[in-house]
Amino acid sequence: MSSAMQIMVVDDEENICEALAAWFQKDGYGVETAGSGPEALERMQQKPCDVYLVDIKMPGMDGLELLARLKEKQPDVDVIMITAHGSVQTAVEAMKRGACDYLCKPFDPDQLSLLMERVMASKALRDENIVLREQLAEQREAIFDGFVAQSETMQNVFSIIEDVAPSSAPVLITGETGVGKELIAHTIHTLSEQSYGPFVAINCGALSETLLESEIFGHERGAFTGAAKARRGRLEMANNGTLFLDEVGEISNKMQVALLRALEEKKFERLGGSRAIETNFRLISATHQDLPQRIKENQFREDFFYRINVITVPVAPLRERLEDVPALADHFLERYVQETGKRIEGFTQRALGMLMSYSWPGNVRELRNVIERGVVIARGRMIGAKELTFLNTPSAECQLGTLTLREVEISHVRAALEACNWNISHAAKQLGIDRSTLNRKIKLYHMIRP
Amino acid sequence: MHTNQSKPTDKALVDLILLGHVNETAVSIVAANLQAIMGLNTDIRPVLEKPDYAYVPGRNQFDSAKIIKTLCSITGGAPLKLGLIESDLCTPILTFVYGESQLGGKAALVSLHRLSAEDPAVTYQRIAKISLHEVAHLLGIRHCWKTTCLMKHSSNLEPLDSLSIYFCSACEYEIQRHLKTLINRDT
Numbered sequence: 001m002s003s004a005m006q007i008m009v010v011d012d013e014e015n016i017c018e019a020l021a022a023w024f025q026k027d028g029y030g031v032e033t034a035g036s037g038p039e040a041l042e043r044m045q046q047k048p049c050d051v052y053l054v055d056i057k058m059p060g061m062d063g064l065e066l067l068a069r070l071k072e073k074q075p076d077v078d079v080i081m082i083t084a085h086g087s088v089q090t091a092v093e094a095m096k097r098g099a100c101d102y103l104c105k106p107f108d109p110d111q112l113s114l115l116m117e118r119v120m121a122s123k124a125l126r127d128e129n130i131v132l133r134e135q136l137a138e139q140r141e142a143i144f145d146g147f148v149a150q151s152e153t154m155q156n157v158f159s160i161i162e163d164v165a166p167s168s169a170p171v172l173i174t175g176e177t178g179v180g181k182e183l184i185a186h187t188i189h190t191l192s193e194q195s196y197g198p199f200v201a202i203n204c205g206a207l208s209e210t211l212l213e214s215e216i217f218g219h220e221r222g223a224f225t226g227a228a229k230a231r232r233g234r235l236e237m238a239n240n241g242t243l244f245l246d247e248v249g250e251i252s253n254k255m256q257v258a259l260l261r262a263l264e265e266k267k268f269e270r271l272g273g274s275r276a277i278e279t280n281f282r283l284i285s286a287t288h289q290d291l292p293q294r295i296k297e298n299q300f301r302e303d304f305f306y307r308i309n310v311i312t313v314p315v316a317p318l319r320e321r322l323e324d325v326p327a328l329a330d331h332f333l334e335r336y337v338q339e340t341g342k343r344i345e346g347f348t349q350r351a352l353g354m355l356m357s358y359s360w361p362g363n364v365r366e367l368r369n370v371i372e373r374g375v376v377i378a379r380g381r382m383i384g385a386k387e388l389t390f391l392n393t394p395s396a397e398c399q400l401g402t403l404t405l406r407e408v409e410i411s412h413v414r415a416a417l418e419a420c421n422w423n424i425s426h427a428a429k430q431l432g433i434d435r436s437t438l439n440r441k442i443k444l445y446h447m448i449r450p
Numbered sequence: 451m452h453t454n455q456s457k458p459t460d461k462a463l464v465d466l467i468l469l470g471h472v473n474e475t476a477v478s479i480v481a482a483n484l485q486a487i488m489g490l491n492t493d494i495r496p497v498l499e500k501p502d503y504a505y506v507p508g509r510n511q512f513d514s515a516k517i518i519k520t521l522c523s524i525t526g527g528a529p530l531k532l533g534l535i536e537s538d539l540c541t542p543i544l545t546f547v548y549g550e551s552q553l554g555g556k557a558a559l560v561s562l563h564r565l566s567a568e569d570p571a572v573t574y575q576r577i578a579k580i581s582l583h584e585v586a587h588l589l590g591i592r593h594c595w596k597t598t599c600l601m602k603h604s605s606n607l608e609p610l611d612s613l614s615i616y617f618c619s620a621c622e623y624e625i626q627r628h629l630k631t632l633i634n635r636d637t
Contacts, residue, residue: 015515019541025553027603028592082543106509106545109605 005120006049008032010040010066011082012058016105020053023112037061041069051078051119053103056090064094071098076126078119136195147187148331151321157184157313164311165191170263172248172308173286175315177437178363181286182246184313189242194282197241200234205247206436213255214271217262223272235268238281248308249289249300256304263307283308318360318367325355328364332371333383340375348384358391361409366432410445413438422449462493463632464585465528467521469535470500476562476577477534483578484532484585487616488625493528500537511540514550514559521557529632530588531557532581538563548610549580554590564607572611579615586621589628594621 007029009020017033024031032049034040038061040052052070056063067079081102083091091102100122101115147158164171165188173181182201189199202215214224218233234243245251251259262268263283267276285308294300318324329347337344347355351374360366374387413431420426428438441447464484466477481492504516512535521531539547539561548565551558565576583600594601599618604610617625 013542015542019515019543022550022553023544026587026593105543106540107543108545109547112544113603113605 005051005123006030006032006047007051007053008034008040008043008049009053010034010037010058010063011053011055012036013055016055016082027116037063037066037069040066041073044070044073048074049077050123051080051116053080053082054099056081056083056087056094064090064097067094067097067099078123080115080119133196136190148327149321149324150327151316151324153316153321154324157315160311160313161188161191164188164313166193167311168193168282169310170283170285170308171311171313172291173284173313173315174291175286175288176317176363177288177433178365179315179317180364181288181315182244184315185242185244185246185284185286188284188313189244189282192242192282194241197281198238199242199244200238200281201244201246202234203246203436205250205440206434209252209255212251213258216255216259217268217271219271220273223270227272230270233270235262235279235281236277239279240281242282242284245283245285245308247287248285249287249291249294253299253301256301260301260304260307285309318363322356325360325367326352328367329355329371332368333375336372336375342375342378343381344375344378344383345381346383348382350385351383351388354385354388354391359408359412361412362432369429369432409441410447413441413445414447417442417447417449460491462491462528463629464490464492464530464532465524466492466494467524467531467533468495468497469517469533470497470537472497472534472536473562476574479574479578480532480534480560480581483582483615487582488585489629490530490585491528495527501535506540509540511538511546512561514539514541514547514561517559518550518552518557521559522552522555529556529635530585532585532588533557533559534562534581535559536562549584551584551587553587553592555588558584558588560584567607575615576607576610579610579613582615582617586617586625589625589632591621591624591628594618596620 007024009017009024009031010033011017011020012035014035017035021031021033030049032043032047034043036058040054054063054066054070058066061069063081063083067081070077070079078100079094079098081091081094081099082105083102084105088102088104091099091104094102100119103111103115147154149155149158161184171185171188173184175181185201186199189195202212204212207215214227214231214233216234218231218236219227221227221230258268262279266280267278269276291300291305291309295302295305318328329352333344333346355367355370362369370388370391371383374383378387413427416427416431420430424435424438428435431438433441466481468477477494481494484490484492501512501517501520503520504513505511506513517533517535517539521533524531539550539559541547541550546564547561549558549560560577560580562573562577565573565580567573567576579600586601591601593603594617596602596618598614598616599621600613600616601618601621602609602613604613616622
């Protein structure tokens with residue numbers, strides 16, 4: 001049993017101290033005894049205990065006074081009062097003043113065992129909670145150290161994040177694929193009051209409408225074919241935490257209506273269910289789409305847009321903040337060098353120039369993949385132009401001024417697909433985007449496999 | 451490993467001391483189990499009178515701490531004393547105890563009062579389990595968390611009945627270690 005736990009029995013009757021001490025010693029606890037309140041306080045100074053069993057009726061300083069003095073010196077201490085049958089009222093009073101429980105003597109061995117188990121379990125939970133809160137506080141302090149960005153644009157984003165995080169207002173993060181929208185959502189959650197609750201993310205673009213509905217709202221047993229058992233949805237899972245709807249622009253109008261109701265009423269029903277389930281979470285959404293434009297095209301509901309877009313955090317694409325590229329490249333280099341165990345010290349000037357003159361359609365994610373690839377194929381101490389030759393294809397060169405962004409993107413995507421023999425997974429990896437994003441671009445630009 | 455690994459000795463290590471009338475079969479079973487499971491040679495001492503000095507009138511029970519003090523004061527015989535009594539036992543703070551012992555001390559006590567079951571085999575097994583548990587405390591063994599170990603604390607009969615009559619390997623090892631010290635000290 002727990003040898004670390006220290007218990008002090010405080011009673012003016014020596015035989016009671018002895019009997020309880022013998023009982024606890026057999027359970028492996030460290031036991032101290034004291035015959036009076038002042039003696040207990042003196043011993044506490046020398047060796048504080050985790051749990052105190054205190055007799056209410058003692059000459060001089062009584063149990064209630066000792067309880068107050070113990071709590072004053074050690075607020076998180078557990079004090080169990082021992083009382084005779086006649087003074088239960090006093091014991092109840094003691095509990096109001098902070099005692100964790102009381103025992104009427106004589107008590108059943110079962111009662112004492114159960115009480116000690118409960119006290120120990122509660123103490124273990126409290127200790128764990130303290131450790132977790134300390135860890136979280138450290139993470140909160142370190143969170144901006146983890147961000148790699150020097151540009152003024154990104155410094156403004158950090159400033160917005162710091163301002164909006166403490167409120168519970170819905171946030172919409174906008175920006176192209178690969179700029180780090182989920183990382184920003186996670187940061188807002190970590191800095192918010194909901195940080196002790198869960199962070200529940202769902203990519204709305206990755207699931208069909210039916211699946212998405214079931215994922216978000218959950219379902220009851222038998223709600224549809226294959227629903228063999230009831231399942232909690234993300235709305236339920238996010239209770240007291242944050243719900244992150246990634247690619248929110250992909251949600252159908254029908255789903256937007258259902259979600260809007262759940263967001264406004266803070267309750268919903270599972271699919272196939274009739275019981276209203278209450279939930280309370282902070283909503284963060286993200287999209288790469290121009291939602292006001294989609295509203296004009298009747299593709300997105302205006303009421304839903306205003307519900308999710310109380311605060312906007314716009315994240316600029318990497319090509320608009322190329323000054324962040326060197327720091328990001330160094331950051332990813334360090335990560336992959338650690339992972340692979342290779343001894344690579346940095347980039348040659350030429351390689352750095354190539355990284356700085358590339359348009360990064362896949363943004364930070366693409367840069368990360370490029371550095372990973374560079375580390376894997378590099379043979380020397382530096383990553384040079386040789387390791388980045390694939391950035392030099394005609395489509396990869398920055399041709400701003402001669403081509404529109406759309407044209408550059410079409411050309412680059414096509415080149416990547418051709419280079420990978422139309423293997424969608426490989427091409428998506430090379431571009432630094434998801435398969436679903438690549439499929440969407442193929443469809444959008446009407447690209448057909450030759 | 452359920453048998454004694456320590457140096458064999460013919461000398462009794464436990465004296466069974468009967469306090470008033472005690473069921474003879476129960477006494478034999480306790481002695482046999484102490485020998486078989488813990489490897490402790492046991493002597494059954496002449497019956498002592500019922501300990502009226504420990505009677506608690508308001509509770510109609512006997513104070514186990516007072517009886518243990520008397521058992522400790524007995525000189526001669528085996529180094530460990532296990533008292534058996536048919537009456538109900540209590541302590542100043544507990545409404546009842548099945549048994550009581552001094553951790554790493556000299557004397558322990560077991561009451562048969564609350565251990566009876568419809569099936570006599572169950573009754574005798576309970577008596578043997580409590581006796582082995584209390585004697586292990588005398589050897590300095592504390593309670594064990596393992597659900598299969600006899601040193602797991604049982605505050606009522608249900609968990610006691612579900613316990614094995616054997617010790618887990620860790621407690622068994624500790625018992626043998628303490629037993630060796632006791633034998634060396636005594637010889």
